[in-house]
Amino acid sequence: MKSYPYTEKKDTRSGFGAGLVEVARQNPNVVALCADLTGSLKMDAFKKEFPERFFQVGIAEANMMGLAAGMTIGGKIPYTGTFANFSTGRVYDQIRQSIAYSGKNVKVCASHAGLTLGEDGATHQILEDLGMIRMLPHFTVINTCDYNQTKAATIAIADYPHPVYLRFGRPVLPVFTPADQKFEIGKAWHVNEGTDVTIVCTGHLVWEAIKAGEMLAQQGISADILDIHTIKPLDQTAILHSARKTRCVVTAEEHQINGGLGDAVAGLLARNLPTPVEMVAVQDSFGESGTPEQLMEKYGLTARHLIEKVLAVQKRK
Amino acid sequence: MEIATLKNIASQVRRDIVRMVHGCQSGHPGGSLGCTDFFVALYGKQLKHNPKFSMDGKGEDLFFLSNGHISPVWYSTLARFGYFEAKELATFRKINSRLQGHPATEEHLEGIRIASGSLGQGLSVASGAAQAKKLNQDDHLVYVLMGDGEIQEGQVWEAAMYAAHHKIDNLVATIDVNGQQIDGATEEIMSLRDLGAKWRAFGWEVIESEGNDMEKILEGLQKAKSLAKKGKPVMNLMKTEMGFGVDFMMGSHKWHGVAPNDEQLAKALAQLPETLGDY
Numbered sequence: 064m065k066s067y068p069y070t071e072k073k074d075t076r077s078g079f080g081a082g083l084v085e086v087a088r089q090n091p092n093v094v095a096l097c098a099d100l101t102g103s104l105k106m107d108a109f110k111k112e113f114p115e116r117f118f119q120v121g122i123a124e125a126n127m128m129g130l131a132a133g134m135t136i137g138g139k140i141p142y143t144g145t146f147a148n149f150s151t152g153r154v155y156d157q158i159r160q161s162i163a164y165s166g167k168n169v170k171v172c173a174s175h176a177g178l179t180l181g182e183d184g185a186t187h188q189i190l191e192d193l194g195m196i197r198m199l200p201h202f203t204v205i206n207t208c209d210y211n212q213t214k215a216a217t218i219a220i221a222d223y224p225h226p227v228y229l230r231f232g233r234p235v236l237p238v239f240t241p242a243d244q245k246f247e248i249g250k251a252w253h254v255n256e257g258t259d260v261t262i263v264c265t266g267h268l269v270w271e272a273i274k275a276g277e278m279l280a281q282q283g284i285s286a287d288i289l290d291i292h293t294i295k296p297l298d299q300t301a302i303l304h305s306a307r308k309t310r311c312v313v314t315a316e317e318h319q320i321n322g323g324l325g326d327a328v329a330g331l332l333a334r335n336l337p338t339p340v341e342m343v344a345v346q347d348s349f350g351e352s353g354t355p356e357q358l359m360e361k362y363g364l365t366a367r368h369l370i371e372k373v374l375a376v377q378k379r380k
Numbered sequence: 381m382e383i384a385t386l387k388n389i390a391s392q393v394r395r396d397i398v399r400m401v402h403g404c405q406s407g408h409p410g411g412s413l414g415c416t417d418f419f420v421a422l423y424g425k426q427l428k429h430n431p432k433f434s435m436d437g438k439g440e441d442l443f444f445l446s447n448g449h450i451s452p453v454w455y456s457t458l459a460r461f462g463y464f465e466a467k468e469l470a471t472f473r474k475i476n477s478r479l480q481g482h483p484a485t486e487e488h489l490e491g492i493r494i495a496s497g498s499l500g501q502g503l504s505v506a507s508g509a510a511q512a513k514k515l516n517q518d519d520h521l522v523y524v525l526m527g528d529g530e531i532q533e534g535q536v537w538e539a540a541m542y543a544a545h546h547k548i549d550n551l552v553a554t555i556d557v558n559g560q561q562i563d564g565a566t567e568e569i570m571s572l573r574d575l576g577a578k579w580r581a582f583g584w585e586v587i588e589s590e591g592n593d594m595e596k597i598l599e600g601l602q603k604a605k606s607l608a609k610k611g612k613p614v615m616n617l618m619k620t621e622m623g624f625g626v627d628f629m630m631g632s633h634k635w636h637g638v639a640p641n642d643e644q645l646a647k648a649l650a651q652l653p654e655t656l657g658d659y
Contacts, residue, residue, distance in 0.1 A: 094515070118511065118546070126538035129504020130511070133444075136493050137512030138436050156498050157535070161505055165485050165495045 064280040065255045067239040067273050073210035075231035075267075076174045080105025081210075082217025083142060083172075087113050090140065090221050096131055097144040098124045104144035104174050124149045128157035131169040140221055141169050147176035147230055148189035151196055162226050163199040170220050171196075172229045176206075177317035178350045178358040179234040179267055185349040188358075194322020196228040197295045203248060204295040206230040206316075206324075208269035210238045212292060215246035223248055232317075234355045236270055249293045251301035257287035260373050261305040261312045265291050265324050268315035268343065271359075274366035279373060286373065294324050299331055306338045311376040315343035315369055317359075339379035341372035381424045386594050388655040389460055390420045394625045395652045396456035396469055396659065402645045404473035407481065410635035411527065412453035414558050414592070414620040418525070419457040421597040426605070428520060431462035433490035441520045442509055444494060446502020447527035447556070448482040449637070455479050458491040459659070466659040500533025502526060503553060507543045507613075510551040521608055525554045529561030532570050537582070543613040544583030552604045553584075554616040556591065560633035579615040591620035626651055 087093040087109060095109050096118040110117040120127040124145055131141035143150065150173035151158070162169045173192065180188050197204050203225055207213040213231045220227045240252075254269065255276050264272040269290045276286040287305045291298065306312050312332065314325040325342035332338045345362050359365050393416050401407040423429065427441045445454050452472065459466040464478075471477035478487035482497030494505050506524035513520060526536065543551055555575065563569050572578075579586045585607045589600025597618070604616045622636070623629030626648045640648060 116515070120542060121538075121545075123535075123538035123542065125501075125535040126504045126507075126542055129501045129535065129539065130508035130542070132494060133505035133508020133510075134512045136436060136442070136505075136509045137438065137516050137518070139512045139515065141508075157501055157504075160495050160498045161501050167494075 064276045069237040069239045071238050072235045073238050074233055074235050075207055075210060075213040076233060077105050078207070078210035078213030079172060079174065079217050079229070079231055080108055082214035084108045084112060086218045086221045087116065092138055092140045093142065093221055094118065094134060094139045095142045095144060096120050096127050098122060098127050098149065100145050104172070106144050124154045125157045128154045129161050132161040132165060132167040135167045135169060142172050143169065144172050144174070146187060147173035147192050148187050151192040152189060155195060159199055163201050166201055167226060168224050170227045170229060174231055175233045176230045177232060177267070178345070178362055178364065179232050179317065179355040181233070181355045181358065182352050184352040188350040190319045190345050190350065191322065192230065193294055193316070193318050193324065194326070197322065197327065201226055202295065203227045203293065205248070205293050206266040207292055208266055208290055209236060209240050211240045211242050211244060212246065215244050216292065219246040219248060230266065232267060234267065236267060239270065239273070249296045249298060251298040252290040252292065253301070254288035254290050255286060257285035257309070259285045259309055260287065260377055261309045262286050262288045262315065262369065262373070263291055263302060263312060263324065263328050264288065264315040265294060267317050268364060271364065271366045271369055272315055275369040275373070278366065278370060284373065291324060294327055297327050297331060302328060302331060303336055306332060306336055310338060310380050312338055312340045313343065313369060313372045313376055314340065317364055318344055320344040320346055339376050341376040343368050343372055383594050386420050386424045389424060390416050390594070391653050392656040393420060393453060393456045393460060395649060395654055397452040398626065398640060398645060398648045399658065400452045400456070400469055400472040401639045403470060405639045406473055407452055407639060408449040408637045409452065409639070410560070410622040410629060410633070411447065411450040411556065411558065413626060413629060414622045414624045415450055415525070415556050416453050416625065417594055417597055418554070418591050418618065419453050421594060421601060422523065423457050423461045425598055426601045427523065431490070433463060435493060437493065438516060438518055439520065442493065442522045444502045444506045444509070444524040445483060446496055446524055447499060447530050448496030451481065451483050454483060460656060463490040469659045499530040500535040503536055503539035503543070506551060506553070507539055507548050510548045511546065513550055521550050521552055521605065523552050523554070525556060528555050528557045528559065528572060529566055531555065531572065540579065540582040540584065547611050548613050549609050549611050551613040552608060552616060553613065554618050556620055557617055558620045558622040560622045560636065562633065562636050564633055575617055583612060584615045585610070585612045586615045586617065588617045588619070591618035592624045
C-alpha cells in the first residue's frame, strides 16, 4: 500500500477559498456570489481583494442562482457560495431551468455537505445533493477529498465552460494530495495499485479508504483504490479497468445509498461488466446532531465499515 | 420606425400568434395577444438590438421574457424583426423545432438568452445580466417582462430586494398587469393589492402605463428609460387586456392557454389585417 504521509490538517472549504482568490487573480471574468455565509465559505479573502466582483445576495439562494445565470450573459464566470443543502435542494428548479437547461457557465460551490457538518443536524446535512445534480443534463459534479485537491479543482473549473457542482465540506482532515497537482476534470486519481478488490471513493471517504487500504494490506489484501472526484462525467475507463482486474468493487461516499457514486458505479458495471458491488453510504435515513466523528461512525462511513464491505464483497466473486 | 408601421407589424404578429397556436392546437394566445403591442414597440423602437444574435449581447440592450408561456408573441416578434425566417413559426411546439413550447436556448434559437417557463426566475436573471453590463462598462439597458400572476412567486421579491439594494439602475422591468391568471382573476386567486406601493416600498422607481395603445406604450417605455441610471431599478406597471385584438378572446382568463378551432381561427383572422404576409 502506497503511503500518504501528511504534515498538516485543513478543511476542504479553505481550499475553495484559497483557490477562488488565486483563480480570480488569473481570470478577470471570475465573480463570486454569496448568500450570507461569506465566513463559512471562506470567501472573505476574495471579497477583500475583489470587492467589485463580489456580490452579497443575502438569504435568498433562488435569486442567487438566477443572478449567476444572468451574469454569464456578458462573459462572467460566477461562483456561487452557500451550504450544499441551500445550493441544491432549496434551488433545484432554478438550477435546472436557468443554469442546466440554459447551458450557463455557473460554478455552484457547496460547502458543509454531508454528515460532517455535525452538530447542526439533519436540516443542514444534505445527503441527496450528488444524486439530484447528477441527474441534470449538462452538469459536471465534483466532490473533492482534501484542501489541495479542492483548491486545484476550484482553479481548474474556471477554464471549463460548463455548469459545475463543486462539493466540499467543513471538517479538518489530513492534507495528503500534492500542493502542485493539476486537477483533471473527469479523470480518476489512482490512489493505490492493487489486485484483490477495487475501492471507488469520493470526498471525505478517500482518506478513510487510504486508512482501510493500509489495514487491509496488513491482512494480505491488496486494494486498488480510485478517487472519483468527478462523479459526472464518470471515468468509466478507470473503473472498468480496475473491476476487470479485481472482479469486486466497494464504493464509498458521504451520501445516501440512493442516487450517488454507488449508483453511478453500479449502473456502469451492470451495463458493461457485471461485478459484485457493496456500498458504504447512508442507508436511506436522515442524519442527526453529533460530532462529525460520532456521525461517521454511527452511520457507517469509516475505514472499519469499508473493510467489512471489502470482506463481504470478496466472498461474492 | 413610424407608429403606423408598428401598428401594421402588430396586426401581423397577432395573426401569427393565433395561427401558431391553432397549428399545434396548444399554447397561450391570451397573454401573447395582450402583450403584442408592447413587444412590437420594444423591438421596433425602444431596444438598441442586433438581429445578428450574440449570446453575450455586448454593446446592445437586452430583453428577457420571464413569463415564458407567452412565447408565441416573442417568437413572432423576433421573426418579424429579422432574427430568423418567419416560415419557421410554422414549427412552433412541433417535434424537432427550435420554437419550443416555452423559450429555450438548447436549440440555439436567435434572440433567446435564457430558458423560461417555470415562473419567477426572469427578474433574477435580468438583474445578473445588468450587473454584468456594469462590470463590462457597457451602458446599455436590460429589460425584462413578467406576468402579474407570476409575481406571486417568492423569488420575484428576493430579486426585487436585491436589485434595489445593489442600485441596479440599468434595469427596466415591466409587469403585464392584465389581472388574469389560469384559475381566474388575480384578485380572486391571490390578490396583488397595490402593486405600485409594493414596488416603491422595495425601493424601485415606479411608473404606470397603458399597454394596448402604441403611442402610450412608447411613452411609458421612454419615461422608464429616462428614469434609468439614477440609482434605482425601474418598474413599469403596464395595464393590458388579455386577448386584445380578437374580440371573443378579450376580457377573460379563458383564453390563457387554449387554442382556437378552425372556425374560431377564421373569425379571429377576419379581425386582423394581413400586413406583412402570412408565414
